[in-house]
Every structure is written in structure tokens, then in C-alpha cells.
Amino acid sequence: MQMWQNHNPGDLDDALPVVFESDANAAVDRASCAAPGWARTPLTGRIEALCQCQQAIRGESENLARLISRETGKPITEARGELGAVAAKFDLTIKDAEEFVADRAVSDGPHPAIIRHKPRGPAAVIAPFNFPIHLGHGAAVAYLLAGNPVLYKPSPLAAVTGDAYGKIMSAALPPGVFQIVQGGGAVGRGLCVHPVVRSVCFTGSIPVGAALAKELAADYSKSLALELGGKCASIVCDDANIAQSAADIAAAACLTAGQRCNATSLVFVQQSVLGEFLDALRASLSSYQPGDPLDESAKLGPVISAAALDRYRKLTSLDIGEWLIPGSTPERVNGKRGHWATPAVTRCDDFARLAASPLYREESFCPVLAIVPFDAAADAIRLHDRSPFGLTSAVFTADRARFDAIGDTMRVGNLYWNLPTTFSPSTLPFGGLGISGNGRPGARGFIRFAADEQAVQWKKEGT
DSSP states (O other): OOEEEEEETTEEEEEEEEEEOOOHHHHHHHHHHHHHHHHHSOHHHHHHHHHHHHHHHHHTHHHHHHHHHHHHOOOHHHHHHHHHHHHHHHHHHHHHHHHHTSOEEEOSSSSOEEEEEEEOSOEEEEOOSSSTTHHHHHHHHHHHHTTOOEEEEOOGGGHHHHHHHHHHHHHTSOTTSEEEOOOOHHHHHHHHHOTTOOEEEEESOHHHHHHHHHHHTTSTTSEEEEEOOOOEEEEEOTTSOHHHHHHHHHHHHHGGGGOSTTOEEEEEEEGGGHHHHHHHHHHHHTTOOBOOTTSTTOOBOOOSSHHHHHHHHHHHTOOSSEEEEOOOOOSEETTEEOOOOOOEEEEOSOHHHHHTSHHHHSOOOSSEEEEEEESSHHHHHHHHTTOSOOSEEEEEOSOHHHHHHHHTTOOOSEEEESSOTTOOOTTSBOOOOGGGBOSOOSBTTGGGGSEEEEEEEOOOTTO
8 A cells, every 4th residue: 555745845844644545446336335325315415415514614614724735835815715615615516406406397398308317426536736625626516416426536745635625525424425535646547447437527637638538438428527727828908907917917827826727827918018017017926925825924835846846947947038037946935945936927029939838838837927929919819829728818908899809719718808817716617628628627517517417208197
């Protein structure tokens, strides 16, 4: 049995408890045994059980938030925001369940009929480290309300947080209905390809997601939801509120140390306001200095690991333009060793050089911004649409008609007008297009993918 131990990325001398790899096959067997009973539980009973989970999570929200900060380096204010979203997700998904899972009568056909939804069976949720509870939790609650047991595999980088969350959830549910399965990529793959598992929600890298889609293609009745990240762009027009757009873009680049799938990493700025924008961006980024994630005033925590820090160094060493803010990797912050990285900004006048580099072709997942000047809106649209990603994009302009003209061309799952690309509330759907995903994961309405639709009709009496 494999084991590992995570360290606080903001204090490498702070070790978290040892984590042991789970027996995934045994967990699937337990979920399979629990599936019939949970499927027979009426929706009202499932809702009651999930409300008990919600109450318990609210009671432990501060402890969970502090654990997230300690294990992943997310600033405590952000971690508390995540727990608020986790609690709210119950209410939103319950409303979705009452709309999409409840039986619906059909009266305009040749026979009396209903449309009902049948649980599929065990579901695997492969969660990321950056929102170690919230992102996987949304899918998990939907699967549970639809009558499916859940096998929840946290990221190995957030395993202790995942374990704490799992204990809270499983305590309010029948045995086997919600289980934490610990392990790395091999364990996750084993869960996803297991023939008993009928639904998979994977949040992670594009290469792994693409490989998983190919491997599961033969089992075409298995539902697969993929959220695979982005190269999220903002377009700043010459009539935009420059100070506000710079502040929003700085936040979208630095929240969670840039380790969000919807983080801004590419900015197209109209040439006539480039100087003003860059001055405003420098001023906004100056408030994002590395700090202890558990400090109430911290706005920029560490990146998650040494590998993430190496990726940052690789990106900031690229010769693709002028590094307006070179960035740095302090060994210590406030006397503590950690995976520290400061915001970095490069200006790329030669788009072809940028487009051939990892800074454009790959998800950055660290606080690095590439600024690309443009003259006419058509130029920005052309450059933006060369990207194979399709998660989030933002347009900053004072003119709604201009926003519509630019935004209507963008093939993205989430489009924003004068908002940061990271503004993704759970009240709306969230999913990526292109190589960013298959449009299914996240937020409002996910429960539509959590059960099988069945049409039932019967012969009228007397006919």
C-alpha cells in the first residue's frame, strides 16, 4: 500500500498527516452494494440526507477553510469563499433536482405517459487541488440527488482536505453511498474505467482528459464529463474603464496564485490605450505580493508544488517579448520556505512568436500574463479565435453593441462583459468547449447529466 505526506506549500516545514492509498476495487464493490437501496430512496429522502450534510459542513466550514489554506496554499479569504460556495451548492442542486429529476407528466401524446429519471449506479468524481472541495462537490451532490453512490477521489495534493470533507459527507449518508478513494493517477484511472462505474466527472489536465475520453469511448453508455482547463483571454477596448479592467484582470491572474482553470493569462489591449492600461495593471498587481495563506490580509499565496514552480520558471524564461514585470521566486516569505512566485507580465508584439510558445499553447496555471497589442477589434477577434481552448473570455468596453459584436464570435463556454474571467457563480452553467472540455461539468444544471431519462407510457382504460 502506497503512502505519502503533503507539506504546506507556504511553509515547507509544516507537514500534514500521512495519507494511505485506498483499495479502489473494494470501494467500488461497496458502492455497488449500496446502489439499489440509495436508488429506491425517494427524492425527498435524498434531499433530507443532503441537507444534513449541508448543516454539518456549515458547522465545520472554518476548520475546512483553514485546512484548505494549509494544504494547498490558497489564501484564507478565498478558502472561506470556497466553503460558502460549497454550502450554497446544496440549495442550488436541490432546486435543480426538483426540476430535472422529478417525474414529469406528458399529456399531448397518443397515450398517458410520464418522463422519469433512473439512477445509473456508482459515479466517480476526480477532483482537482485548486478547489479541493467545491469543484468535485458540485458533481457529487448532483450524482447523489439523482440516486447514484459517489466515489470521490481527491487530488493527491489535497488528500487531507478530501478526507476531512469525506468524513462529513459519509456520516450523514448510508454506508457505501459516499466514499473517499485516495491515490494518484493509476487509482483514478482504475475508478473511471471500472465497468461498474457508470458516470465519471474528471477535472484536470487536457492530456489526461483526452486519454480518458479515448479509453472510455468503447463503453459508450458511460457518462463522461470533462473540465480540462483553459487559456482564458480578456480583450480591452479603447473605450473601457481602464482602471477597473486592469484591477479585474490582475485579480483574475492572481487569485489562487493563477491556479484556476478560468484564470486570465492572455490580454489583448487596443494600442491607443496600451500605455495607460499597463500603468494601471502595474499598480493593481503591486497589491499581489506573496504572503502567508493563513494571514487575513494575504492576496497571493504560493503555488502548489515544486513542479508548479518549475513551470512558472520555464514560462518566465521564454524569449517571446519584453518582460515588463519579470517575476521572481523568493525562497522565503516572512521567514518561511515555500513555493513562492510573484506576478509576471510580458508584452508580445510578435503574436507568431507567442503562439508558438508554451505560454499560448498550454494552460499556465501560475500568475503569468501575456499582453498583446491590437489596432482594430477584428485583429483581436482573429488572434483570440486561433486558440483551441474554449473556457472563459472577457471583453472590456463601455459599449454593449461593441461587446455583442466581439463576443458573438467567441467559441467559449463562459463569456463576460466588464467582469473578470474568474467570475463564475454556481447559479450559472459552467463548462468548456474546444479542448477545454465537453461542455458538461460544473455549476447549474449538471444534474441533467447525472441520471438516465426513461419514457413510460400506458394504454388508456377502455381503449
